[in-house]
Amino acid sequence: MKNILSTEESSPQRWGFKVNDFMKKGSCVTVRSVLTDIQSNINPADSRSLIPLGHGDPSSFPCFQTTPVAVEAIESALRSSKFNGYSPAAGILLARKAIAGYLSKDLKDKLSSDDVFLTIGCSQAIEVILSVLSSRPNANILFPRPGYPYYEARASHDHLEVRHFDLMPEKDWEVDLDAVEAIADENTVAIVIINPGNPCGNVFTYQHLNRIAETARKLGILIIADEVYNHLVFGNNPFISMGNFASIAPVITVGSISKRWLVPGWRLGWLVTNDPQGILKKHGIIDSIIDFLGICSDPATFIQGAIPQILERTNEDFFLKIVDILRECANICYDSLKNVPCITCPTKPEGSMSVMVKLDVSMLEDIIDDMDFCMKLAKEESVMILPGVALGLKNWLRVTFSIEPACLVDGLGRLNEFCKRHAKKK
Structure with missing residues (x-):
């Protein structure tokens, strides 16, 4: 049976569909897309557990289960x-x-x-x-x-x-x-x-x-x-x-x-x-x-x-328990970050599940910016933090503290060690 389309008519250049420019990779920034890129840098040979300080989903942790x-x-x-x-x-x-x-x-x-x-x-x-x-x-x-x-x-x-x-x-x-x-x-x-x-x-x-x-x-x-x-x-x-x-x-x-x-x-x-x-x-x-x-x-x-x-x-006791845990985690986060020389926390968090902190890359030996910091932190310490550039502030970091307090202490400890290792020699 003869093809009803000529070679010219069946050419892809004549077809009417086209990918929306918005959907092309890199055309928009989301928390998910940035964290996916950072997670791809995790070292599979690191036997330690991954500490997620970059997302706002506490539901996987036992202390943050719904009522x-x-x-x-x-x-x-x-x-x-x-x-x-x-x-x-x-x-x-x-x-x-x-x-x-x-x-x-x-x-x-x-x-x-x-x-x-x-x-x-x-x-x-x-x-x-x-x-x-x-x-x-x-x-x-x-x-x-x-x-x-x-x-x-x-x-x-x-x-x-x-x-x-x-x-x-x-x-x-x-x-x-x-x-x-x-x-x-x-x-x-x-x-x-x-x-x-x-x-x-x-x-x-x-x-x-x-x-x-x-x-x-x-x-x-x-x-x-x-x-x-x-x-x-x-x-x-x-x-x-x-x-x-x-x-x-x-x-x-x-x-x-x-x-x-x-x-x-x-x-x-x-x-x-x-x-x-x-x-x-x-x-x-x-x-x-x-x-x-x-x-x-x-x-x-x-x-x-x-x-x-x-x-x-839903009983009010459930909400009070969650707020108490978040308060504890916010205190851990704020107190721990005060001891990291290259990081400044301008205010103690009073709500939600995260805090913004300023990163001084001039104090670090081989870190270009906040994205480079987060990529290398993930690779070396299996800790994920969201770079501020994803949120509109370059050389800032968003640290999410809505995880088990023990995991938070571990993650912030690894962060501190990472910063010490990369600190410029006096």
Whole structure:
């Protein structure tokens, strides 16, 4: 049978498909991609255990196991056979009501189920709101530096211009609000605030959050409040939800059960609109969120079905235990790093699961920068730390302390030995 395509017509140059430039290797930076590169440098001949001080997943350690209440809730939802079908695009109503009630405990303006949209983890909540905001021509968005690189990756994918404002280490990593006003313009749509802070381990005060809201109102932009580490605080400042300032500027809160319940793999998150003045609704943001969710995948229904029981029945003792362990680990981390000459920890972590520290490469013999430091540390000591360049700060390091205290002591000890070995000779 004669081929219906001529040689010219069947040539690959005429085919209509093409790889998205965004998906090409190296086009975007994520925590996963950087840690994968560093892990590839581990020496397989090293018989010591790998110490992961670079990621935020404590669930593999015995001291950071979720509450039996959560496991029983999942089992009960599965056995009930009530959650085997498709979910509404915004999520199952019972779950949305439960999350509205749970989050309202921290708010003066109470939420309803209509304010809550369920997502596949906090990552999808970020995807949804950035995709919605990118529909405005020439839009730009303000991200913190250092920050969480997933925001930059999603914004790049959606062709949303990114502008960075600095967090100030000398002021407990507060937002440089003068810089925010300097970089914003008429095309700025939102500012992202991460509190408790990832990667810095800071917790913003009520007064500072209020100033952030006033700045957002002055600029006419909404606030995206990333509160995935809500209530994981162990210092002087309590956790205060940004939603309490929604009467000043509209707030979209993203979060999940992944950190507080230590189940990042369950992938249950939310996007919540804090909009007492109806600004988001008036400008079509809420309708756009609903439309976007209509073309997205949904969280697993049995996990949605378990949410009311998880939120309502988890004992406060479970949370107190986790916070106590994190406090112990934060103290170990801060006290140990003070004894490493080439590393400076500007502030003691008060929340979340990590801390940013400054690396002085001029004190080291054969280390070029923070990435080189982390690659050689992995190879020589089987310790993984995230280089600050992945988070927007060159020659800084993010140290995650949410691991077994004994493992943390071991890892920080290896880090100290590595720095001694590479120290410049006096």
